[in-house]
Amino acid sequence: MNTPINQVCSTSQDPHLIEANNLKRWYTRGSETVKALDGVSLIVPPGQLISILGPSGSGKTTLINLLSCLDAPDDGELKFAGRDVRGMGEEALTEIRRGRLGFVFQKFHLLPSLSVRENVELPLLFLGRAPDQNFTDEVLGLVDLRDRAEHLPRELSGGQMQRVAIARALITRPPLLIADEPTGNLDRVNGEAVFNLFRRLVREQGKTVIITTHNLALGYLADRVITLEDGRILREETGRH
């Protein structure tokens, strides 16, 4: 099937992609209990670009891990695509996020032994789906890397690697993209290019994108800006785009 990317990557039919209510997550460090997240409530509707800002240790990554079902909260309510994920084991969480969520990491995390095309198509292997060559080309075209499809990650620049990671996140046609510090390892120009790509995905394809960032200038270009401090939401604002 060769369906254009802007048609298949439609928004979810659920009114809210994620509903989080009073989320808590704590870690034990020796005899001390550290509250990484202390009662965060948040609703993520479809079709928004949301920035999560905050200093190191404010709980950004913990929150994003919970929202992406990579981790489970110790307390509070979390619904992903309408399903309550409280008490779910790792396998159940994997099932929840498979195909519904694309993840982009700060350090790209491409498999060094695979070509750009193979890295992009890797999530399909885990979904048991055969790659659609045309769709892969389309996604690579979207991130402007079609001519680099057969290259290995070590032959790419940082900005190019991050764009491969975004293409990998898009290959399963998920309604939601979560990116943890996606511009953290990039220079200003590449950082802006990646951010603009996220904005295009929201505007043109109706996707929802949640990113964490230290870069306030970029972060405030989002539709919604959530600032965390000490595991709590300090403020929530509309972006300045």
Next chain:
Amino acid sequence: MSFFRLALRNLWHRPLRTALTVVGVGLAVAVAVSLIGFNLGYRESINVSIDKLGFQVMLMAKGCPYEAATMMLKGGTGLLYLPGTTFSAVKADPELAAITPIFVGVAQKEGSGIREDSGSSFAIVSGIDRSSFLAMKPWMTFSDRPGYQGGRWFADESSDEVVMGFEAAEYEQRKVGDRLYLSITPQGQTEPVSHEFKVVGILERTGTQDDGTVFMSLPLARRIFNRPDELTIVGVKLREFSGVALREFEKRWAALPEVQVVSLQQVKTTLVSLVETAQAMIGAVAAVAIIVAIIGVINTILMSVGERTGEIGIMKAIGAARGDIFQLIWLETLLICVSGGVLGCAGAVLGSRGVEEALRRLIDVGTRGSIVSITVEVLAGALVGAAVVGVFAGLYPAWRASSLRPVEAIREGE
């Protein structure tokens, strides 16, 4: 992209480590295959060699039966002799189907060979009664290769005609019609006497001790060794060959003071049990090699999992389930072991001749035939064995990798 291809790519990404692990498994498999091949080949070789002696029972002078048996199977020194009357007495036994007298002597080939290294070697000389001997070994025929055509048996009354076994002729580079020079020290003398013989026939290869023997008439052999009324062996075939018949026969003739009755079945058992001791030692070495290889594989895969913790976390984050990671790591282990198995099998096949030479130097195998037999079944078994090892060796690393929690794995990998 498939899990198989992904596993291959991962292994290929660390070529040196993968290659070293594969070689480790390959060595263990090669040792195991060679050992099993030796076990099979040796038993087969002993069976063939003994069956091709033609007789079921030997009467020989009292002494070490193993030494006597190996002397018959591959030649040797330190011969003991029976009085010729033994043959006449036993010939009258009513249970006999066939009987043949054999005289075996050792001649020096000093100055007789064309080869430079023949100066220090010996030749096994067999004096036989042609008709009764051939009745026991009807398969003995003359070779018709170039230079060997026109072979015939020596005349019974001849004083200089000999027939050479295939290897003896090849080693001495003799053809039919050539002369053969042997130095023989007759009984009671200290100095060897040179004899010149005419080669009248060269036998086709049999794969037994006969290939390395020089045959002549019994009276001639007795005369040149100055043992006019002695024999080395009396070969016997019984009408009915069973444990009971053999015991009865033994009872009748073991009473003779200088005679021992040796069943070739006993010889087989003795030879096999002697070599089994060496086999047990080699088996222990092979077992250690296999255990070391398994530990090596587990260690390699665990190291790989450790290095790829972050990568595994990422794969989980982008949708890999526990089963997917388990399958991937397990496949990598399996691929290493099966590749090692293929390499080991190839090594064992290519190196089997070397293994055979090494074993012959290490232990007295007591037979001339090929003693390493690496069959398709052995190779298939080795490959299956390597795969089974891979299946089990991969379980723990695969379980460990699949149990990693994505968040922690990604954090650890950074």
